[in-house]
Amino acid sequence: MVTYDDGGNAWPATSSRLLSRVFSTRHKTIGLQYLWLSLASVLAGMVLSALLRVHASWPNAAIPFLSDFESTPERFTAMRLLHGSLMVFFVLTAAPQLGFGNFLLPLQIGAEEMAFPALNCLSLWLTVVSLAGMTASFFRPPSQGIDVWLASAAIFSLAALLSALNFTVTTIELRAKGMTLPRLPVTVWAWFVNAILSMLIFSVLLAGCTTVLSDRVLGSNFFSTAAFLAQQPQNLVRQVSLSVLWQRVFWYFAQAEVYVAMLPCFGIITHLVATFSRKPVWKERLVVLAICGVGLIGFCVWGYHMFATGMNPYAPLVFSVLASSLGVPAAFLLGSWLGTLWNGRVQFTTSTLFAIGFISLFIAGGLSGIFLARHDLSRAAVSEDFVIGHFHLVMGVAATFAILAGLFFWFPKLFGCRLNEPLGKTHFWLTFAGVYCIFMPMHWLGLLTQSTLLPEAQRVAVALAGASIRMVVTAATIWTVAAQTLFVANFFGTLLRAKRAEADNPWQATTLEWSVASPAPEENFGAEAPVVYRGAYELTGSSREQFAPQHLSPELLAQKAR
Amino acid sequence: MPGTITTPEIELILEKKNGGGGGDLPPAGGGDGGDGDGKKRPNRPVSPGRYYTGIAVGIVSVLMFFMALASAFLVRKGGADWVPVRIPALLWFNTVVLVGSSGTLELARKRLGNSDVLGFRKFWTVTTVLGVAFLIGQVVAWRVLVKEGIYLASNPASSFFYIFTGAHGLHLIGGVAALIYVARRNFDAAQVTRSVAAEVTSYYWHFMDALWLFLLALLYLGK
Secondary structure: OOOOOOOOOOOOOOOOHHHHHHOOOOHHHHHHHHHHHHHHHHHHHHHHHHHHHHHHHOOOOOOHHHOOOOOOHHHHHHHHHHHHHHHHHHHHHHHHHHHHHHHHHHHHHOOOOOOOHHHHHHHHHHHHHHHHHHHHHHOOOHHHHHHHHHHHHHHHHHHHHHHHHHHHHHHHHOOOEOOOHHHOOHHHHHHHHHHHHHHHHHHHHHHHHHHHHHHHHHOOOOOOOHHHHHOOOHHHHHOOOOOHHHHHHHHHHHHHHHHHHHHHHHHHHHHHHHHHHOOOOOOHHHHHHHHHHHHHHHHHOHHHHHOOOOOOOOHHHHHHHHHHHOHHHHHHHHHHHHHHHOOOOOOOOHHHHHHHHHHHHHHHHHHHHHHHOOOOHHHHOOOHHHHHHHHHHHHHHHHHHHHHHHHHHHHHHHHOOOOOHHHHHHHHHHHHHHHHHHHHHHHHHHHHHOOOOOOHHHHHHHHHHHHHHHHHHHHHHHHHHHHHHHHHHHHHHHHHOOOOOOOOOOOOOOOHHHHOOOOOOOOOOOOOOOEOOOOOOOOOOOOOOOOOOOOOOHHHHHHHHO | OOOOOOHHHHHHHHHHHHOOOOOOOOOOOOOOOOOOOOOOOOOOOOOOHHHHHHHHHHHHHHHHHHHHHHHHHHHHOOOOOOOOOOOOOHHHHHHHHHHHHHHHHHHHHHHHHOOOHHHHHHHHHHHHHHHHHHHHHHHHHHHHHHHOOOOOOOOHHHHHHHHHHHHHHHHHHHHHHHHHHHHHOOOOOOOOOHHHHHHHHHHHHHHHHHHHHHHHHHHHHOO
C-alpha cells in the first residue's frame, strides 16, 4: 500500500478551486502575487508622500483623508514611517527580487519550479501578514503601534529569509543542463547574490526585532538604559539617544538593505540594456564580479550610518573608506551599461527609456553619495533634506524605474500582451521630469538650511529661498503623483482589453523564458527539459533577427540562419 | 517542442488527465511538499542536492541570527546593571544528554547504511527521546532560576540567558519535529530516500548540538 503524505492535493476538488489558486505554490502565481502586492503598496505609498509634502508646505491645512485623526506631529511621524515601510519592504525589496525573481528565476535557468514551493507560498503569506501589520500599526496609538510594527518587521524578516533560502538553493541546484555559471543571465546572478546578502542581514534584523519587542512587551533588558551608557566612552553619551545598541543592530541590516533593493535592479538593467542595444553585455565577467562586489562591500558598510552616534573615532574612517570603495563596482556597472549602449542599435522602447532613466538617476544620486560617504562632511554641512534627496534618487526612484523597465519588458511573459507604448513613453517623460524637479531642489534645500554660519541678514534671505524651494518640491510631487494615473490606466487598460495573442519572443531576446509561450505556460517547459548551448547575450549579427537564443542547438541555429 | 502549446490547450489536456479536479492521486514526484494546484507535472527525477544545499544555507542563516545575539551580548556585558547569572547545574546534565543524542543519531544512520531498518528505528527513537529530554531539562532549568527569583526582566544578563536558551530551544523543537517526520514518513512514494532525509536531519541536529556548546561556553565564560 502506497500512502501519499506530501501534503499536496489536500483541497477537496469542488469547493476549493479558488483557495488553491490563492494559496498556490506555483512560482509564477507567487511572483505575480508579489507584484500585485507591490503595486498596491507603491500606489498607497505615493499618495502618502504627496500628503506628507502637502503637510510640509501648508502645516495648518486640514487633509481630508486624515482629518478624522488628530493631526499631531506624531501622526505625521507615523505617516512617514508607513510611507517608508511600504516603499522599502513591499516595493523595493519585494518587486525586483521576490516579484520578478519568483516569476522569472526558474524560467531563466530552465527549471520547472522553485526548489521548495511550499516554503515559497508560506513566505508570500508571511509577507502579506507583515504588510497588514505595518498598515495596522499606523492606525494604533504610537506606543502600541510600535509594537505591532516591530512584530511585522520580524515576520517580514522571516519571510525574506525563507525566500532567500529558496532563491539560493534554486540557483545552485536546479539549473538546466548546460546552464553553467558563466552562461547565467546577469539577472540570475543579481538575484542569487542578493539572496545570499538577504540571508545574512535579515537574520540580524530578526534578532534585533525579537530583542526590542521582548524589551517592550516582556520587560527584558537588552537595550535599556542609562546604566549601560554610563560605561561607554564620552562621545557616545553626548548623544542623548539611549538606543545605540539597537541602532547598531538596525543599521547592520538597514545599510545593506539599500543594496538588497538595488542589486536585482542592477541585474535587470544590465539585461535590458544588452537586449535593447542588440549587443552582448560589455565586459560581462566584470559586471558579474561587480555585482558580487556590491554584495560583499554592501554587507561590510553597516557602520556607515553610525557616524552620528558614538563609535570609536577610528571606526567611521574605516566605514567611510569602505562606503567610498562602493564606487568602484558601481563605476564598473556604469561603464558596462554605457559601453553596451555605445554604438548599439538601440531600440527605444518604453522599457529602454526607463532603463536609461535608471542610469541617469543612478549617476545623479550616486554623485551626492560621494559627498555623504565622507564621514566628516556629512555631519558638518548638510541636513536631512540632502540625505532624503540622495537616497530617494539613487534608491527609491532609480529602483522604481528599474521595476517599470522590467515590467514593460516582461509584461508579455507575465500576462500575454504588451503595455501601450505611446502611453508608456508619455508616462516616462512626465515622471522623469517630475522626479528631477522633486529631488534636485531637495539637495539644494539640504545645503541651504544648514548654513547657520552665515550672518543674520543672509539667513533671512536663505530662509525665504528655502520656503519657495519647498513649494516647488511640493508642486513637483503632486505633478509626479498625478502622472502615475497614466501608468495605472495603461496597466489596467491593457489587462482589461481583449487579449491579442502575443508572440513568444516579441523583443528577440535570447534567454530561456522567451523560448516558451506568452504568457508562460503552467508547466514552464513541458515534458522536455531545456538544454542550454551558449551564453545569455549572443545578440550580435548583421540584422535584428540574427541572434542566438540559449536553447537552440547549433544545428537548429544554422537551419534558422538559412 | 516548447513554445508551441498555449495555456488553454495545456489546461484542456490536464483536465482530461485529472478528471476535472484535483482529487486524483498526486504525481509520484511531489516530494517537495505541497502541490496545491492539483495538476500533473512532468515526472523528472529530483536530485537530493537541493536538500543538502538547503540545510547548509539554512544553517548559515540560523548561525547569523545567533551571532547577532552573541555580539549584542558581548557589547552589553560591560554595563553596570549587569548581574551575572549562575548557571544551574542541571544545564551540564542537559548538555551531556544533547551530545549523547548526536551520538545515537550517528549510530542510527550507521544502521541505516547497513540496511538494518529496525536498528535504525531503535536508535532514531532514542535520539528523539534524548532531544525531548533535553528540552524538558531546559524548562526545568528555567524553573530553577525562577525559584531563585531570576526572571527575564531581572537584568541584562538574565535576559540574555533566557533568550539564548529559549531561541535555541525553539530551533531544537524544529529538529525534534524533523526527527519525528523522518521516522513516521513513508518513503516508498517519495523522491528522497530515507537515508538522504536522515542525513539532512543529522546535519541540522549536529549543528544544534554544536551551537548549544557554543552558547553554553558563551554564557559560562562571558558572565
